[in-house]
Amino acid sequence: MRNYSKKGLSLAFIFVLLFSMTACSGEKSTSGKAKEKEKVELAQGVTKDSVKIGTIGVQSGALAFIGTPYFEGMEAYLNKVNDDGGVNGRKIELVKKDDEFKPDKAVQAMESLVYDDKVFAVVGQLGTPGVMATESIVKDEGIPAVYFGSGAKQLTKSGENFFPVQPNYYYEGKLMAKYAVEEFKAKNVVVIYQNDDVGRDGVEGFAEGLKELGKSGLLKEEGKLAVGAADTDFTVPVQKAKSLNPDVVIVYSLAGATTGILKEFEKVNFNVPMITTYSNADASFLALAAPGAPNVIENLHVMGWVDAKPEKLKPLMDAMAKYFPNQKVINAYTMAGWVAAETFVAGLKEAGDNLSWEGYIKAMNGLTFTDGLAPEISYVKGKREGVTKMALSKVTKNDKGAFIFELKTDYTEFK
């Protein structure tokens, strides 16, 4: 009797369970249709009056000097857009995550943004290590990712939902080759490069650029000189470079190493035209490098992709004065952050109310944006090179004796 009652109880339990499951699935099938419809129209992070976006980058620690002005530039632009009424009536809400320039923290931050904060897009993720570490998450989820604070060439092939803006170092290297050949009429070039992703992409691009121009002979194998980013003694690469008697030297390294290289040039009085990456196209670099190399720095040319004419910079300056009145540092990083926000918003305007991920990606695929600080950004026909028009500026002294960058060429592409 006891067994029968146990069996009965079990059957009743299974029945109740099955019934409730069916009921649940039924509920899903009726109200789910409406929800699915809503999902098609509005992706995660989008409401009637807001769009939530996320960003990741270094905001504390030794490299916060990059992230601080960068995110201020981004916030200044978004604040301005919001104060002007937002985009299609939607205010943009920015969620910032600090990865301390560490890839593992970037992964946590990306997961948090996509799965917990449920942002609509990731905008302006800063730093190659973090960008590379989170690439697979962005790819798998298909979330739109606009602007990367990274020059890694891999991003040009990462996928349909990736929208790089900043030029990649490989492409910049190619363009440097064009300038070395056409502007400097170089016959013998030496490249001193930082032995990491930045420098290696740059030197590869430079060699490829020479090859495409039919001038491979300009750069010999012994003319590729590697330095470490944290090196304290640059005697060897500079001695080697000098012994090769080049007519142009490409310095493909970031501020710290470039400063050391320039000091060594100054020490041995090595006067030769130099071209360096856009990463050094900033007044803070000049303030750091010029005291140790006051003579040879005037041989330095930098690549640039941001049009920093006063009239172009005015909206940025005004917004910074309004939203960050105590910030005295407005530099290339501030401009980069501004461009990141500018590019995302351009896509948002283009997408209109079709704010599904597919809708935004489709809109971005038709975008050619020329109204911002960057000369031109186009994703038409699947282009993912980011900014391709760059110009060359030369370091020179102004009337007050201060070192400045003077634009020397038009913004051109490698063709």
Place this chain on the structure above:
Amino acid sequence: MVEFFQNVIAGLETGSLYALAALGLVLIYRTSDVINFAQGEMAMFSSFIAFTLFQQTMSYPVAFLGAIVFAVVLGFLVERIFIRPASKATLVSKMIITLGLIMIFNGLASAIFGIDMHPFRKALTMDNMTIGEVIIQPNAIFIISITLVIMAILFYMIKNTLMGIAIRATAQNETTAKLMGVPVSKVYSLSWIIATVLGAIAGVLIAPTTNVSTTMMAEVHLKSFIAAVLGGFGSFVGPVVGGFVIGVFDNLVGYYISLQWKTVIVYALLIIILIVKPTGLFGKVHRKKV
């Protein structure tokens, strides 16, 4: 031949800074068995003091001496506040304390001085000299000379003064030294003070090359540590020789063999040396007699 001398002189210049910092490491290790992993960060902090003083006064001697005075106070305080209370702790715990000090000094420096890089002037800014075709910076000669002078004073002090004997006695056997009336606590304090001053001098002298920043000592500290291991942690002469060897060897391998592979080649050779002589070039094997 010009390139050879150019590389050797530059190697001696950077090598002397590795030697100074390495000597500080060894001094603390010999007296208290602790490896001070925060030596580089403490030197960085002192360099920021020099930079700040230079900005205020525009006087290099004031900045230099100010950094040394600060280092004296810093070394004393670190020993009294962090190390001495942990005198009964295990060696591992003490080393972890010095690892913690890295975070403290780095965080403090970021908070107080900011996170930007700053250029810093050389000790001597006069024109370069040319001997044959070899270009020599007066500042390089100054760095090598000041390092040699400091080391000579230190060696003299350790060998010939009462305090030096106390340091050597404490290094050999703390308990016996105590029984013989050596003020061991004072020896510890003095070691930390001297080591911090040596680090500060290395920091101020390398600052014109690396710029003043919270990360300025990373490479120097690592190389000084390797210099100490190469020369032998058990010797005071070894780290000095180790520093010079690394500085010069780095450049010669980079120039004559391969710039790209120099780090791999140099440190592979160092590992081979340590396999052959595990106590370092000048280290001695102490055998306990039963």
